[in-house]
Amino acid sequence: MPVLHNFISNKELKKHMLNENKERTTVSFYKYFQILNPKIFRDDLYINLTKLEVFGRVYVAHEGINAQISVPTNRYQKMKEMIYTFDPALNNIRMNIALDDNGKSFWVLRLKVRKRIVADGIEDNSFNSSKIGNYIKAIDVNRMLDDPNTIFIDMRNYYEYEVGHFDTAIAVPADRFRDQLPMVVNMLKKEKHKNIVMYCTGGIRCEKASAWMKYNGFHNVYHIEGGIIEYIRCARQLGLPIRFRGKNFVFDERMAERISKDIISSCHQCNMICDSHTNCINNSCHLLFIQCPSCANKYNNCCSIFCMNHLNLSYKEQIKARLTKNGANANKIFNKSYGLIKYYNTHFKEN
Numbered sequence: 001m002p003v004l005h006n007f008i009s010n011k012e013l014k015k016h017m018l019n020e021n022k023e024r025t026t027v028s029f030y031k032y033f034q035i036l037n038p039k040i041f042r043d044d045l046y047i048n049l050t051k052l053e054v055f056g057r058v059y060v061a062h063e064g065i066n067a068q069i070s071v072p073t074n075r076y077q078k079m080k081e082m083i084y085t086f087d088p089a090l091n092n093i094r095m096n097i098a099l100d101d102n103g104k105s106f107w108v109l110r111l112k113v114r115k116r117i118v119a120d121g122i123e124d125n126s127f128n129s130s131k132i133g134n135y136i137k138a139i140d141v142n143r144m145l146d147d148p149n150t151i152f153i154d155m156r157n158y159y160e161y162e163v164g165h166f167d168t169a170i171a172v173p174a175d176r177f178r179d180q181l182p183m184v185v186n187m188l189k190k191e192k193h194k195n196i197v198m199y200c201t202g203g204i205r206c207e208k209a210s211a212w213m214k215y216n217g218f219h220n221v222y223h224i225e226g227g228i229i230e231y232i233r234c235a236r237q238l239g240l241p242i243r244f245r246g247k248n249f250v251f252d253e254r255m256a257e258r259i260s261k262d263i264i265s266s267c268h269q270c271n272m273i274c275d276s277h278t279n280c281i282n283n284s285c286h287l288l289f290i291q292c293p294s295c296a297n298k299y300n301n302c303c304s305i306f307c308m309n310h311l312n313l314s315y316k317e318q319i320k321a322r323l324t325k326n327g328a329n330a331n332k333i334f335n336k337s338y339g340l341i342k343y344y345n346t347h348f349k350e351n
Helices: 010-019 038-051 073-086 138-145 158-163 177-187 204-215 227-238 293-298 305-311 315-322 340-347
Strands: 024-032 055-061 064-072 109-113 134-136 150-154 164-166 195-199 221-224 244-249 256-258 277-279 288-290
Touching: 024 073, 024 204, 038 055, 038 073, 038 109, 064 073, 134 138, 138 150, 138 195, 138 221, 138 227, 150 164, 158 164, 158 244, 158 288, 177 204, 195 204, 195 227, 204 221, 221 227, 227 244
Parallel strands: 055 109, 134 221, 150 195, 195 221
Antiparallel strands: 024 064, 055 064, 164 244, 244 256, 277 288
């Protein structure tokens, strides 16, 4: 029986990927469709992707598939043909090729069965996620951004929005997608007469969000086909003005794709203009935050003095601290949604 899991350490796999000299392409795709047996689907797909030396993160559920992968460039066409023929529902599925890609995005293949491909928290069985809003393309996006009767909603996490977003777009001030869905309905309850345009990185979150808005009585609902990635690709191809400012955050080793020269965020430690995300190197914390080079040097790549001091403990003391309620990450000075309360108070408190 073929091996269906990885048995090599992450450290070794990452080292191998970084030393690899073959060219790779980072690509993402998703599809909402019914999968009767996700476990069998997962196992068969794992075998096929492994044969093509694909790395990445793939989620499979009864509701469909969500994938972010890295494939050897000379095998991209074979991978695409394999996906197209793997299941009839995947034939001609849109492939979002990364915008700013060095090929160093993933170093292992993780293919997991989940309850949902996007955790939405929806328990209402009458909700039909297939009744989505209207797709719009790059030329429509630019036109609607200038329409005073249109509201653009960013359905990503705040830390993604913070480093890059469309002109005039507003964030939904919640930590998780499942919390954003009820919140965005409440935020826009007085705006049902307007056009609502939703977007995310590759389209998977905003597509479901558009269905949720329609389910809750919004009629003029749109979402960007292929998300930010497809918008940028099409805008560049057509020579259109690019209305997305800053970086497009991505969930792989690259962490972001530079879209414009604008830096619209600041260091979480000193407020210096900066848009570089990092993870606190204290493994008991590993907080994702924005840090400038000066603070990286000052805090030894940590999020706080607390975490710096924790690194000076012996290995045994560090392990002990992780197991206590006062562990190294119990004194965080900010979290992934740092700045979100300020954003909420500025835009929505009066409501």
